[in-house]
Amino acid sequence: MIDLKGIKKIYANGDIQVAALNGVDLHIGASEFVAIMGPSGSGKSTMMNILGCLDTPTEGEYFLDGTDVAKASGNELAVIRNRKIGFVFQGFNLLARTTAVENVELPLLYAGVGGKERRTRAIAALESVGLGGRIHHRPKELSGGQQQRVAIARALVTNPSIILADEPTGNLDSRSSEEVMAIFQRLHAAGNTIIIVTHEPDIAEFTQRIVRFRDGHIEGDEIVKNQRTAQAQIIEEGVAK
Amino acid sequence: MNFFESIRVSLRALRANKLRSALTMLGMIIGVAAVIAMVGIGNGATASITAQIQGLGSNLLTVSPGQSNAGGVRGGAGSLTTLTMTDVPKVQAAGPAVKAVAPVSSTNAQVVLGSGNTSTSITGTTPDYQFIKNVSIATGRFITTADVDSNARVAVLGPTVVTDLMGDANADIIGKNIKINNVPFQVIGVTTATGSTGFMSSDDMITAPISTVQERLIGKTTLRSILISASSADDMQTAQDEITVVLEQAHKIPAGKPDDFTVQNQADILASMQGVTQTLTMLLGGIAGISLLVGGIGIMNIMLVSVTERTREIGIRKAIGAKSNDILLQFLIEAIVLSVLGGGIGIVLGTAGSGLIGTALKMSTSTSLTAVLVAFGFSGGIGIIFGVFPAKKAAAMDPIDALRFE
Numbered sequence: 001m002i003d004l005k006g007i008k009k010i011y012a013n014g015d016i017q018v019a020a021l022n023g024v025d026l027h028i029g030a031s032e033f034v035a036i037m038g039p040s041g042s043g044k045s046t047m048m049n050i051l052g053c054l055d056t057p058t059e060g061e062y063f064l065d066g067t068d069v070a071k072a073s074g075n076e077l078a079v080i081r082n083r084k085i086g087f088v089f090q091g092f093n094l095l096a097r098t099t100a101v102e103n104v105e106l107p108l109l110y111a112g113v114g115g116k117e118r119r120t121r122a123i124a125a126l127e128s129v130g131l132g133g134r135i136h137h138r139p140k141e142l143s144g145g146q147q148q149r150v151a152i153a154r155a156l157v158t159n160p161s162i163i164l165a166d167e168p169t170g171n172l173d174s175r176s177s178e179e180v181m182a183i184f185q186r187l188h189a190a191g192n193t194i195i196i197v198t199h200e201p202d203i204a205e206f207t208q209r210i211v212r213f214r215d216g217h218i219e220g221d222e223i224v225k226n227q228r229t230a231q232a233q234i235i236e237e238g239v240a241k
Numbered sequence: 242m243n244f245f246e247s248i249r250v251s252l253r254a255l256r257a258n259k260l261r262s263a264l265t266m267l268g269m270i271i272g273v274a275a276v277i278a279m280v281g282i283g284n285g286a287t288a289s290i291t292a293q294i295q296g297l298g299s300n301l302l303t304v305s306p307g308q309s310n311a312g313g314v315r316g317g318a319g320s321l322t323t324l325t326m327t328d329v330p331k332v333q334a335a336g337p338a339v340k341a342v343a344p345v346s347s348t349n350a351q352v353v354l355g356s357g358n359t360s361t362s363i364t365g366t367t368p369d370y371q372f373i374k375n376v377s378i379a380t381g382r383f384i385t386t387a388d389v390d391s392n393a394r395v396a397v398l399g400p401t402v403v404t405d406l407m408g409d410a411n412a413d414i415i416g417k418n419i420k421i422n423n424v425p426f427q428v429i430g431v432t433t434a435t436g437s438t439g440f441m442s443s444d445d446m447i448t449a450p451i452s453t454v455q456e457r458l459i460g461k462t463t464l465r466s467i468l469i470s471a472s473s474a475d476d477m478q479t480a481q482d483e484i485t486v487v488l489e490q491a492h493k494i495p496a497g498k499p500d501d502f503t504v505q506n507q508a509d510i511l512a513s514m515q516g517v518t519q520t521l522t523m524l525l526g527g528i529a530g531i532s533l534l535v536g537g538i539g540i541m542n543i544m545l546v547s548v549t550e551r552t553r554e555i556g557i558r559k560a561i562g563a564k565s566n567d568i569l570l571q572f573l574i575e576a577i578v579l580s581v582l583g584g585g586i587g588i589v590l591g592t593a594g595s596g597l598i599g600t601a602l603k604m605s606t607s608t609s610l611t612a613v614l615v616a617f618g619f620s621g622g623i624g625i626i627f628g629v630f631p632a633k634k635a636a637a638m639d640p641i642d643a644l645r646f647e
Contacts, residue, residue: 074564087560
């Protein structure tokens with residue numbers, strides 16, 4: 001699914017060259033649920049950009065579904081992002097004056113899907129994240145957790161190869177965080193490949209595998225031994241109250 | 242993404258920012274409306290001057306006395322008194338291209354009837370004047386050869402003069418005695434209103450036998466002009482040449498010396514007047530065109546602001562798969578929609594405005610289809626030209642930077 005070989009990303013700042021990533025090898029298989037962790041400056045954001053085809057590495061090979069995308073042009077990257085990657089951001093990044101369903105339709109619009117099919121698929125995606133009743137709400141009329149679920153629906157709607165989430169719970173309270181993670185766990189159970197970047201260890205524990213970055217290297221790569229179940233957490237907290 | 246989807250995306254973005262879209266369009270609206278209105282007024286002026294000159298008579302040639310040029314001091318056209326009644330029969334016999342001839346002596350005079358009082362121009366002439374100048378009589382009759390031969394004190398009034406004297410253009414004035422510079426004249430006819438105003442109005446004048454006017458009002462036998470009607474429009478040049486030859490002989494002008502008279506062709510006057518008004522139209526249109534340009538720059542300005550403000554939106558769109566061309570098209574279409582919509586509204590307002598100005602200034606205005614098409618095409622072109630730069634800026638944005646933009 002994802003194969004990174006000797007990935008380097010070097011930023012030139014005047015005469016000084018800074019290596020954000022300095023030779024990263026990583027394999028992520030289909031249907032994995034991976035957390036990327038690391039302190040700020042560790043290179044995890046750069047990793048995220050490269051994985052998400054928002055940026056290309058200075059050196060190295062990146063095979064996504066068997067094709068090398070490391071040397072792709074801007075427009076080719078746009079097509080790959082559209083077809084193979086679903087993004088979820090910390091700040092939700094929904095279009096403000098646009099309704100939930102129109103936000104979810106957006107990737108399909110750029111994929112050239114016709115109006116009727118677009119609407120059907122967008123509504124189905126919103127229903128799958130439990131927002132079937134709020135399709136015509138604008139982002140401002142939704143809570144943070146609901147906005148993030150709209151963003152997840154938008155990431156899902158194209159049936160991407162991987163869902164990339166950059167600090168998806170960073171702007172949410174713990175209850176909403178657990179709801180969002182419950183959705184990710186459900187999507188993972190349904191066979192989706194999900195990669196999330198986070199600095200919160202308890203969020204990372206909802207995943208199967210944690211890859212730790214430090215100073216542009218992979219410092220550790222481990223299987224989560226006691227994976228938490230977000231749904232169980234929500235129920236448990238409900239009982240405690 | 243297909244073209245129609247792009248248009249819908251752009252329209253939605255414009256609707257989201259109604260006030261700004263409207264203000265941006267205002268620049269285009271004013272620019273286009275100004276062009277349409279100014280060209281409309283210019284065209285109207287051209288048309289009304291053409292109509293006035295054509296209304297002066299059919300196939301008309303005018304002989305005027307030449308300019309005096311004594312001791313280097315150049316007088317105005319007609320400042321010499323070289324045309325006299327003796328020239329009239331000679332012009333009449335100049336050739337077959339000359340159909341009718343009417344000498345004109347004119348002056349301005351005070352006209353009194355009871356308590357009514359007005360100042361108008363008095364034209365002394367012969368019966369052929371009626372044919373040459375297409376004068377039509379509303380009531381009574383025109384002057385006759387007998388009137389001219391007998392120095393009759395009779396006068397034909399324009400409807401404006403009747404209104405000025407009696408307060409009503411339809412008042413019965415036939416047979417009444419009016420005083421022109423204290424000389425009593427009997428009113429024998431009233432001409433039909435032609436609607437011409439201002440410059441050489443045929444409604445605000447009095448026509449009387451030339452003999453009476455020369456003897457009683459001017460005291461000179463020299464002529465202001467001789468009016469000639471050519472047999473047909475094609476004969477105008479022939480008639481002009483024939484008259485020139487006859488008058489050069491009569492006035493004993495040696496070859497190579499300047500004539501002491503000028504023969505003016507109606508078509509020449511028309512052409513020179515139209516030249517003036519067309520220059521005026523272009524000038525007005527040009528000034529208005531500058532405001533169109535300013536409107537275009539306004540669109541570019543707003544689009545640039547909009548691109549910066551919507552950096553994050555551009556980032557989101559790019560992250561989820563919009564190609565550079567999709568973004569380019571979106572912003573370009575926004576600019577074009579603004580300018581074309583503004584242009585369309587401008588055309589409507591400009592047309593209405595030129596009509597209103599025409600009514601207010603009592604002049605005819607005409608909106609030319611050419612001006613409408615040019616203004617519309619121009620506004621579309623401005624949308625493209627001034628939209629490309631901001632759109633390219635948007636399309637060239639790096640999605641990572643754009644997403645990070647606060």
